[in-house]
Amino acid sequence: MPVNYYIFLSLALFIIGIVGVLTRRNVIIVFMCIELMLNAVNLLLVAFSKMHHLAQVKINPAAGAEAQLFVFFIMVVAAAEVAVGLSIIVMLYRNTHSVDINFLNRLKH
Amino acid sequence: MSITQILFWILSVITLGSALMVVVSKNPVFSVLWLIITFFTISGHYILLNAQFLAVVNIIVYAGAIMVLFLFVIMLMNLNKETEPQKNKWLKLAGAVAGGCLLLVLVAALRNTEKNITELTTGDIGLIQNLGKELFTNFVVPFEISSILFLSAMVGAVVLGKREEISAVEPEIKKLKVDQHEMNVPV
């Protein structure tokens, strides 16, 4: 089972996320697409951890664990980010009653 | 073509498909739901890669907590109508094209990496006990540090979420004034 498949899969997910960021105007959806990108990374990391585990399990039985822990940390951070991000969005909504990023153009030039 | 491979393909297809739906579906609520589906499939992948702990956490944290949060916010703002104003076609197209190009380049670059075969049965580091041991021996420092992250996030949520008690009129005017004089900065 070549690891390339996983690389391509997660790259595809990642890019889908980017495209979402590029094409949507709803802030929340944009944010969700970013979450999608993070998940792509997680998937890739897990795949790699598996790969390295198999490669080095003889010398180090715990090989590859650090990647899974990294994924864990990513989730942690993502959760925190979501908390902050959503509160920012809510705050903005309170002031403008809109979540359209195209309305965010007071600051330019 | 073992069972795992078949599973892998099925899961991958669903993952990508639902991910696409997240991006394309008009209604925010639907895209949230599609995203949840994506997360489930990704957890499936985790299980295939026998990272059982992560699979579970993924479902609980993401699909459970985070997505519900999203859904909650969307409901709160009752955005569940299909009338999201559309970006202009060209910008969308440009975005899609740019993303596609990036994908192509990366794939073309990474296509010939060394082929490690990962047979998907053995290996038990994905189990809670092993990860836990790692986490609380080698990775205790980052674990503690991430608490700082949470603290700051919490403070942030408080700072941003807390309503200002002062009457809503007076500061509005003040701010508007400020805005004005910052606006009339010639650009």
Next chain:
Amino acid sequence: MNTLILSAVSGVIMMFSSFVLNKGRSVQILAHVLLLAIIFTNIAELRGITFLQIDTKGLLSFDKFSLLFMVVANVCTLAFFLLSSKDMEKVGRSYSDYFALIFFILAGVAISASFKSLLMLFLGIEIISIPLYILTGSDKRNLKSNEASLKYFLMGAFSTGLMLMGIALVYGATGTFQTTLNIAADKVPVLIVAGMMLLMFAMAFKVSAAPFHFWTPDVYDGAPTVFTSFMATVVKAAGFIAFLRLFNDAFVDIRTEWKLLIAIIVAATLFIGNITAVFQQSVKRMLAYSSISQAGFMLLAVYSLNSDAKEGLILYAAAYSLATIGIFAVLIKMKDYTFDGFNGFAKTQPLIAAVMVIFLLSLAGIPLTAGFLSKFYMLKATINAGGIALAIFAVIMAAVSVYYYFRLVQAMYFKTGETIVFDVSTGFKYTLISLAGITILLGLFPNLLTNWLYF
């Protein structure tokens, strides 16, 4: 490590202080005391006195470089507190929380200055970023502030995604998150190159280097000026230290792969930053662009990873932060942020005007100021690394930068008009003067700072 812990702890203390202390003044004093304590432990640690030992399992390493930078960052923060902490009160009602967030940021700075593992890099950057999103949006009723905060948040999260992808790819190739990965320079796995580039882009975003700088002007402009001053100086410097550390530890072996890319990024940053700053009318926005152009200069340290670069980056961080904090502190006192707002400033505030001139000269890199020597270090390092064309381009751009810095001087000295300046305490003045003094002192004897790296 002690510094890290202490700043985190003091963040917590500030967080709860609002329940105990209800007067802004006392909160402020508490913050200053805590910060002084942090600086004290920091210096102690730099001199080798540690109060409690913690084994970081090789994830962090507090060498002289990182510690010295932390000293610089903390001292700059102190200057920032002394000058502008009173103005933070005007921003919003949760005064103590702002301090808490700033202390958390300092903790993040400590991490990103001393990481040895990509995991810590990630955490450090995040711990810096998340409070910043909040501080940016802290002026809740101000639409500009909200907008800035959201922009910063979305794009920051995006760049985090890039960084994580880069980390993942690097991990895939090497199987470790430690930054001390020694790669055979002859056959470089393409995964590493791709990951390295993604990391480069993410870091470039954090230090607002072109073409990933777009968030900077808007965010700096929209954020409350107090916090702009902080994030344009200490935070940005931290980003550079992280950048330098990452590439110096991890990718120094394959520098042939990325030298060209960094060179392009440097050139683009210098060009866009300086040229765009020329036409700005608002001093605040001009400073945002100038921070971009200064970033271009600091990136030269990453381009040429040698001892000059390291010393120079520390010096640069100090010089740039001190000058910028000083100018922002004065800017906060102004009613009108445009250049014309400064017309005839020298008449009403001769002393402050003179100090401003010193800061501006330092930013423009005129000799006898720290700004010159830091630029000089950078150029020296660059030429040593064989990038003479880049150096020439850089100095020409520095000459362009003189153009917009001196517009301010002209407005203050040679144009007439009356300026509205809010209350200026004598303590404020003395702090400014001492900052200017430090700027000149470092401009004459940079070894006072750089020698700490060695003994």
Next chain:
Amino acid sequence: MIVLFLFLVPLIGGLASFFLKNDTAVRRWALLISVATLALSVAGNFMLPAADALRFSTSWLGSMGSSFSLKLDGLSQLLCLLTALAYPIIFIATWKSNYKKSNNFFGLMLLTQAGLIGVFTATDALLFYFFWELALVPMYFLCSGWGGEKRIPVTFKFFIYTFTASVIMLIGLVYIYFLTPDRSFALESFYAVKIANPTQHWIFWLLFVAFAVKMPVFPFHTWQPDTYEQSPTAATMVLSGLMVKMGLFGVIRWVLPVVPDAAYAWGDLVMSMGIIGIIYASIIAIQQDDLKRLIAYSSIAHMGLMAATLFAETKLGYQGVLVQMFNHGINIIGLWIVVELIERQFGTRRLSELGGLAQKAPGLTALLVIIALANIALPLTNSFVGEFMMFAGIWTSAVTKYNMVFTGLAGVGIILAAVYTLTMIQKIFYGGTNNLTANARDVNSNERVALAVIVLLIVILGVYPQPLLNLSNNFVDGLLSEIKVSYKLVK
């Protein structure tokens, strides 16, 4: 030690005078400081060239291979003497002209003096650059603080122009630093290093551009007339009398011995630039109606000759240049004093609005005529010696094939110089008076003193230039030996 004081006295004096509030006190203080500096430099001139007092060195930025080291050799003694001499004259001459915030004005003036002396005495490249800017920045503030109505854009252009050039020079210096065996900015190690030929060429340009802008040589000169026109006359005196010498000095000390092959290779080009500059500037000067611009262009012409002579690489030429640097400084300051005086009295510098002053102000006429004659290098005035030697130097130059052509064309310059100078005298002094000049008064006491000093110097140095020549003699020998190491001069 004396060299250190030579630099410190004006520096500290300048900084101190920012804090003096009383106007006359400031003027007295500035005069005192400048006279003290003069005394120091005169004392320095009476010492043996080998005296330790003429050297000072202490460690500074050791990690960067740079040290704070000053030296007074023939060249720097000549120029320091000029600098130290010029300031008292300037202060005396402009005693009556009043400035707002005079403490800042005189403080900045003294700072420029410190910078100039530093530039002329520094034997460390980095230090040299420091002083280079230290001289430039106060000058910027002087010009745009107390200048004419278009001062802000004009002096800004001047500043950015020269600053750009100087940072490019900095790159060149740092590059040489990396070529030095012992990684040091010291002048000696710069001289010691042998630079390969292709490298020399663009190092030469990196350095030369800065000096060319400063001098200024022909295509780089456009900042000069505007700046002279707009800046306060006292600053103009410093600019044209002393600062332009920084360029020549830089070439002599930092370019020719360091990259001799490139200097040899580009000699013809630079010489033709200089010569074109002479004729071009003179022809334009004939057209000028504004007194300041006229003198500015004439100064460009003189500088062109000196620049050209530098690259003829003959002993005669070099000594001529050194002598002429001194003399040109004296003469042009004299001219500016007269301009200042005329402008203060009539509020105009237009030649077309003046006339007939000779009847009203015979003393002024006599003095200006002498200075003007020195400006066109009439024999028995000081600059005849310099120009004669420079012409002889170009003619006898062995490094260019076109020496005769160059000399001839440069000679056309002295004819044109006669044209515009005499026209200037005629338009100011001769003919009938008009209602503007009808009740003009003659020079007052302090201007008379300043001008008399200058005229005396002109005549004495014109009849007996030997002191200056002796001062420069050994230095030039050393210089030539430095230059000739790389190629043989065919004699």
Next chain:
Amino acid sequence: MKNLIFLIPLLPFIGFLINGLGRKSLSKNIVSIIGCGVVLASFIISVTIFFQGNYSVTQFTYFNFINAGILKIPFAFQIDQLSTLFLLIITGVGFLIHVYSTAYMKEENSDHFARYFAYLNLFVFSMLLLVMGGNFVIMFIGWEGVGLCSYLLIGYWFKNIDYTKAANKAFVMNRIGDLGFLLAVFWLLAKLGTVSYHEVFTAANIAKLTTTDITGITLLLFLGATGKSAQIPLYTWLPDAMAGPTPVSALIHAATMVTAGIYMIARSNLLFQNAPITNSVISVIGAATALLAATIALRQNDIKKVLAYSTVSQLGYMFLALGSGAYAVAVFHVMTHAFFKALLFLGAGSVIHAVSGQQDIRFMGGLKKKLPITYFTFLIGCLAIAGIPPLSGFFSKDAILLSAFEHDKFLYVVGVITAALTAFYMFRLLFVTFGGSFRGTDEEKHHIHESPAAITIPLIVLAVLSIVGGFVGVPEVFVHGGERLITYLSPVIAPIKHNVAHATEYMLMAVTTIIAIIAIVLAWLRYRNYKDEQSSPVSRLLQNKWYVDELYNNIFVNPINKLGSIANKYFEKKGIDGLVNGVGKLVNHGGRQMRWLQSGQIGSYVLMMVVSMFLFFVLQFFLRK
């Protein structure tokens, strides 16, 4: 006596200082006493030197003027026969003219009077420096010094702007010549490393010089001479120089300064002897100048202008002699010319003085009875210049024509024609001025009076000199050993043997004399009682001096001015400065445009980031290798 030599130039210089600095305080009498006294003193010293007549030592070095490496220029004097002769002429004639000036300038108020004498003394000083200098540089100092003084004295009445313009013209044209001189000096310096006469003019050193060198050097020196001595093409300043006071014209523009060129060439005759090309150039230009100036003089009505052109043409004669190799003869003519031309100018001055400043001869006439002494002396001057035996002009001019005859027949013919024209226009001048009846206004008529003694005595002295002055150069054919002057000068200037039959020599003299007499008679018939000359095209051409000034203006002056204004307006402002400012404008414009990148849209920001990432990847993975 020798150790007093330095006093000769020094005394006039002291006079200059006293008169110049004390011009406010000193009274006119003191000024004139000082002014004349110093010159008289130098004259006496010169005379004593002359009569001592021992020239064992010729070099007198005082100090090093310039001493730098290979260049050693001592401040040295050289006193030999040649310089002594000139010393006598300068100080002697100079003294007379000083005396004359005391009366002539009486109307000036005192400090201008002092200024005048200061300038005059300064001139004498520079002229002495010129002739005494022991090397070319000292000579050059004097050379430019006299130029300066002539500038100052021409522009002496500076209220009149045209006078000052004339002064400028004189100075600039001299400068052109000086440049040639200077270049010649450099050339010598480059080749021989010295400029001292006693080192340059040695056979060994001259042998070092190639033909090109000598030709080049001599041509450049001659260029200098044309400037100073008003030869084609640089002669046009001299007529304008008549703007100065008349005694100045007499001293500077007739007797002394304008002969500096001749002195210089005579001084360096050893060089010129070896430069055949130069010699022919000199003689042709000399002859041409002589003829041209003479023709112009025919139709001038300003009394001083006539004299000026006659000076030019006489100088042409001298150059003709020089070109023909007869250096001593040229010097001889310098001497005689100094006498009679000074006499004529002073006479003219006396006339102008008498008719209260009128200079146009058409409004004079009939002054014979009113000004007897002036008339008589003026007549002598005219006879002398016309070359009527046995006056001085006859001998010198005849000697010149003789050498020209030997050298080149054609030039000889030109010389003879010029002689005829000279006689004609001089006597036209004489008859129109003194003959007939007065044509001026009445009040002018009233204060016509003979001038005071201070004016007439110099006239008489000079008249005597113009009569007897020629006897120092009586041709061999008359008296054996007659050519005293030539033998006197022989140590400096090797004498040349005439190899023409005595018969021819007599014949030539006869021809010139007869032609001159015929010309005088014609002039008498034509002008004995004056009526306006009808203006034929030819006469208009001559009146307008062949339009040479206009020509020069159109081919030199105006183009340079045009060029300057064009360069100033377009090349300077628009071109170079435009370029410099253009860069600034470009930066500004760039800033203005660049701001539009900052659209404020997150979408576009991210898009740009993604695109640039894409480009970076492409560069890294596909382009770099």
